[in-house]
Amino acid sequence: MSTTVAPDPTRRNDGVRRAILSAAIDQVGEVGYAKLTIERIAKSAGVGKQTIYRWWPSKGALFFDAFLDLAGDGEATALPDTGDLAADLKLVLDATIDELNNPRFDQAMRALHTEIVLDPALAAEYATRLDNPMRDIKKARLRTAQEAGQLAEDVDLEVAVDLVWGPILNRWLHRTAPLTSEYAHQVVDTALRGLAPRVS
Amino acid sequence: MSTTVAPDPTRRNDGVRRAILSAAIDQVGEVGYAKLTIERIAKSAGVGKQTIYRWWPSKGALFFDAFLDLAGDGEATALPDTGDLAADLKLVLDATIDELNNPRFDQAMRALHTEIVLDPALAAEYATRLDNPMRDIKKARLRTAQEAGQLAEDVDLEVAVDLVWGPILNRWLHRTAPLTSEYAHQVVDTALRGLAPRVS
Incomplete structure (x- = not known):
């Protein structure tokens, strides 16, 4: 049994993905959606532009994922129902x-x-x-x-x-x-x- | 009694004013408020920039007058009241x-x-x-x-x-x-x- 922890590519990808989504929200708050660029998001997230383009085809697709993530995408499946x-x-x-x-x-x-x-x-x-x-x-x-x-x-x-x-x-x-x-x-x-x- | 109609400066001013307000609405529809400039409005209305600055201190003041004019400023003083x-x-x-x-x-x-x-x-x-x-x-x-x-x-x-x-x-x-x-x-x-x- 080895004590070396092998890198987990899934977990690393997830961390990078979240950093990118978070950077998109940060940057849209700073410059607005019209001036939001993939370059700006990449720089803010500390990744290369190619990393972003590997997952999202466009700025629009990325920003919507970021907004959905912020808005709690998939969390709400039903409103509370106490009968009242x-x-x-x-x-x-x-x-x-x-x-x-x-x-x-x-x-x-x-x-x-x-x-x-x-x-x-x-x-x-x-x-x-x-x-x-x-x-x-x-x-x-x-x-x-x-x-x-x-x-x-x-x-x-x-x-x-x-x-x-x-x-x-x-x-x-x-x-x-x-x-x-x-x-x-x-x-x-x-x-x-x-x-x-x-x-x- | 002369048949010559003297120029009416009030009426002329009113015509120019309306041309400027109308140009502001035309141009905001074309380029959006952020890119709307006094130069652009002046050119579209066929007047000099100084004519605009004589009446309005800023783009904001002019656009609001234009929007109020379009929205029927001062026309509605009360909603209809038929009792129903x-x-x-x-x-x-x-x-x-x-x-x-x-x-x-x-x-x-x-x-x-x-x-x-x-x-x-x-x-x-x-x-x-x-x-x-x-x-x-x-x-x-x-x-x-x-x-x-x-x-x-x-x-x-x-x-x-x-x-x-x-x-x-x-x-x-x-x-x-x-x-x-x-x-x-x-x-x-x-x-x-x-x-x-x-x-x-």
């Missing part, structure tokens, strides 16, 4: 707000949005790789609530998702006011009960 | 959607947003000059409805505005799906009635 829809939605929005209030995530998300707002192809890629899978998870939770009689039968789930999450992203984008847990909870309660007076 | 809140909101959102689906407005609004998303100072200026005055007009209409018993007494009007207008801007921004009148009307109806089941 309002409580579950508040928990999820609190986590979203924590993320948007985190400077590293905020910067990367803003850089991504400066491009998405102008570039329909990038918007489509964002939808396919991040927004649609997340929408599906949100709709699945709302569908469960609808089946349990906690959501009106005739509510369109696409519209429901937009009513709950739309105000949060909007306030973040326009910096209308601070993104607080109190605001998020108000959005959930108001969306569920509606603006119209309750029938008494 | 849902119908009035649908009318207003239909107009918003027409505007966002107009390529000239869409391009200028996208250019503005690429900058707003990154620049807190510009976001604050957008809020002060356009978004807050519009929010006040929206809240005034909702307040009338609240006083007439058509909106629940405990609804926060800031949150109410976000629930009605947030989904529209979000769908525009992310190009999630086409911005249609049908969608806007669904948003209004769902926001008013809420997601939770009606008490029967």
Whole structure:
């Protein structure tokens, strides 16, 4: 039995990959997506450009992997389901707000949005790789609530998702006011009960 | 009485001013806000740079005047009030959607947003000059409805505005799906009635 630890190429690759993804987020925060180059990322990660090109065909492919990694790609497969829809939605929005209030995530998300707002192809890629899978998870939770009689039968789930999450992203984008847990909870309660007076 | 029409400096100034504002919107659509220069606008409007600097201290001041002019600055002083809140909101959102689906407005609004998303100072200026005055007009209409018993007494009007207008801007921004009148009307109806089941 030897005490020499043999190099583990898988582990080394994983470390290099994470350094590159992390450098992409660092650099996009510094110079914005438009000025982000493979050279800049390679230099920041301490690797050669060829290492990056071996794994990613383009800057776009790399940045999306970096953003998905930062956004917790694959971690969320379902929203919490305690049976209390309002409580579950508040928990999820609190986590979203924590993320948007985190400077590293905020910067990367803003850089991504400066491009998405102008570039329909990038918007489509964002939808396919991040927004649609997340929408599906949100709709699945709302569908469960609808089946349990906690959501009106005739509510369109696409519209429901937009009513709950739309105000949060909007306030973040326009910096209308601070993104607080109190605001998020108000959005959930108001969306569920509606603006119209309750029938008494 | 002379038949010679004397030159009217006010009218001439107004024509030049409009040509400059229009050129600013044309050029921002072509090159984006970051690459928009006073030189470019002057050339496109057929005036000298000094003419522009006589009226506007900076590119930012000029572009905001151009955007406000395009967005119908000062035209909207109140939302329609027929006594039917849902119908009035649908009318207003239909107009918003027409505007966002107009390529000239869409391009200028996208250019503005690429900058707003990154620049807190510009976001604050957008809020002060356009978004807050519009929010006040929206809240005034909702307040009338609240006083007439058509909106629940405990609804926060800031949150109410976000629930009605947030989904529209979000769908525009992310190009999630086409911005249609049908969608806007669904948003209004769902926001008013809420997601939770009606008490029967």
